[in-house]
Amino acid sequence: MFRPLLTVEEGPGPLAGRIGQGLALEIRRGRLRPGERLPGSRRLAESLGVHRNTVLAALRGLEAEGWLRTEPGRGTFVVDDLPDVAPAPFAPPGAAVVPGYALPPALPDLAWSSTGPTLLPLLGGLPDVSAAPADALVRAWRRALRRGPGVLGYGDPRGVRALREELAAMLRALRGLPIDADHVLVTRGAQLGLYLAARALLRPGDVVGVEALGYRPAWAALAATGARLVPLPVDADGLVVDALPAGLRAIYLTPHHQYPTTVTLPAARRLALLQHATAHGVALIEDDYDHEFHYEGRPVLPLASADAGGVVLHCGTLSKVFAPGLRLGYVVAPPPVIEAMARWRTVIDRQGDALGETAIAELLGDGELPRHIRRMRRIYQERRGILVEAVRRALPFADFTVPAGGMALWCRLPPEVDADAWAARALARGVAVQAGSRFLFSGEPCPALRLGFAALPGPKLEEAVARLAACAPPLG
């Protein structure tokens, strides 16, 4: 017999639907049992205070779903072949009985993103998003939408053709890459590019060389394939290339502005590396994440510009030059490698955001993005000078070379300094800085701080350094 427990949930949606949901819940809870007859629709309508037609609509819905059956002249029944459900409290998904397996390492670089607005980020990878040309962005989107509904449909997993062509033209002009659109895969930011490169090149057990002082999120992407990473030494000129171990499948490196030290790999090492890679079939994953921000002379041409052997995968991003939120990166590689990455992309992510890609192509094509790059380069160069002066004044024991490019100073500290403890004290005073240990492959303590100058205007940079000095370790 039907107990008057049926309730109608408050909420949006048609009343009949909510009545049906209530009845189905009773069945799932086991309060209405298989084979049980329901009260007549008139009685149900009365007990619920609704019109009988509403109840009939609810019952028809449940019948269509297979919860109820109606026997003409006899009434409406819960179907017989439902599994016998013991009355049980209906619990929202809580503790999962299907936990995952071992997780990839947490990437601490994102931790600061959840901190409050009063925090001063003295962080190396962070551009000044307040300078992004938001109005130009909106205009470009509107123009992209006017191109017709094609930009809203399914598309090429390598990215929209117009953007690949614009990027190829930009990279030919600014980085000397002898490429066209078929050498380009557009991704969401650099991270997906690195992950796709890893999936296309590596399988479990492969050995990949990485800079012993380097970029942890890239290591996570490479290791996610099951490859084994081995650290390669880094000195004051960047990656040391004259003692590469045998048997490497790939080397991941940041030759332009070494991450985190910002030094530029000298020409001799570049050529030696290309020769080694071509002779031994080693893939070089060249991460050129902030090529555009070079202040002394002109940027050095990338490894990919001199790659006669088809061994270089060149990764870049517009996150640094425009805004991380745009999520636009790219990989340049020989077309067979691009095809392999596109195949993986289809499985992982299907395709990019054709509308956003079309809009960015507009910004490249009409010169808006190049203008923005030039403007930001001047701003960042000025900020570099301000930070250099502030550090020289307030932290005289910090040893650094003024970087020719990039967005950060790499400050070596006296060996007795506990940089991690200092960074923690700084965070408590509202300044986010990165200690050397987070860039070391071993994770060991490292007496160094990386101080970014791009995200903050001059006065804030000076305030941040003052706060940092106020909690500096006692020295001498």
Added chain:
Amino acid sequence: MFRPLLTVEEGPGPLAGRIGQGLALEIRRGRLRPGERLPGSRRLAESLGVHRNTVLAALRGLEAEGWLRTEPGRGTFVVDDLPDVAPAPFAPPGAAVVPGYALPPALPDLAWSSTGPTLLPLLGGLPDVSAAPADALVRAWRRALRRGPGVLGYGDPRGVRALREELAAMLRALRGLPIDADHVLVTRGAQLGLYLAARALLRPGDVVGVEALGYRPAWAALAATGARLVPLPVDADGLVVDALPAGLRAIYLTPHHQYPTTVTLPAARRLALLQHATAHGVALIEDDYDHEFHYEGRPVLPLASADAGGVVLHCGTLSKVFAPGLRLGYVVAPPPVIEAMARWRTVIDRQGDALGETAIAELLGDGELPRHIRRMRRIYQERRGILVEAVRRALPFADFTVPAGGMALWCRLPPEVDADAWAARALARGVAVQAGSRFLFSGEPCPALRLGFAALPGPKLEEAVARLAACAPPLG
């Protein structure tokens, strides 16, 4: 001695930079050898027809990069420690010496996207993007940008909080899911959600059950983890659940509108599946890709709405209700599973597009998206009727049930029909349809066609069916 081979590339960028590039190219080509002395800057300037200061700037740049060294009073030399480069043609990246390993299977479902505008897509997964509210989209983006530069920075890998809250509210109201924002991970379309679910749940050698007649891109995402897939039988009511093999780690299924047959899994099977999964610790990956498009009665509540054991991962997308180009999907799961997926997401893709996510949250919050869903439901319901009538008239041998929901008719054909050959003939006549074989796990021939009705207005639907009938196989 310096040969007069140095050329200055035409192109953008400062002249000094282009001269420097030309010199570096000569060194890389081996035409300028290690230790070789360059002509004086005056002579270089004369031979190039440029001002001497321009040449000096180029030489200073090359010196900073480590290509050249200047000895006061003696001249400028190519550095000695460059590796000896044999003169060789500088080749653009061509055939890669680092081909990838085995690729994931090509997904044929994307093939039609490259076809021309005259093609009539009678395809099941394709919404009508021409109806997407483009103006509302642009307005929402502009509002999102006005929220401040935070939307352009780095953010939460689970998606922006505002969107997760809006999605949770929508899914509570429309799908009966007892969830809040912490149960939601926002992804790029459904494919990334499936891939992340697979990475969080599976490791090589795990066994995953899939519908023997089902969705191939999901299989590719699951198999990319190294898991082994086993097909589970599907009958006229959907997945058969009373003979599940032991030892499954997960089951991937489409219970709401079974893909490709569009039938709704009956309540009894749903409850039995939940009981089995909870008892044996099997994860259920529930793909509810077009829940909103249900025309008869109300949509059946998903498995996730009755999941007391925390075994269901519920995947959805706004690609079908809005536009595939938006790339917005989501996964609902117990928070520990969401955390695991977010960890993987950080490695693969770092985060979503915070700006786009904020804009979609606006569209959900102001009722624009619900209005659009109601409007499209009416349109698709009408198109369903038009296609049903056209097929009854023109293809009387096609056996189908009018689907209660979804975006396609599943037409069973007489066993002697070669559906693949028919689909190929149709494509030659400008109609894209999918033959049964592409949905079969075995890939064997399958006498069925899936005909989508969502993408085309009525007259085009009728024209497409007429073309299909004109190349129908001879029967009887």
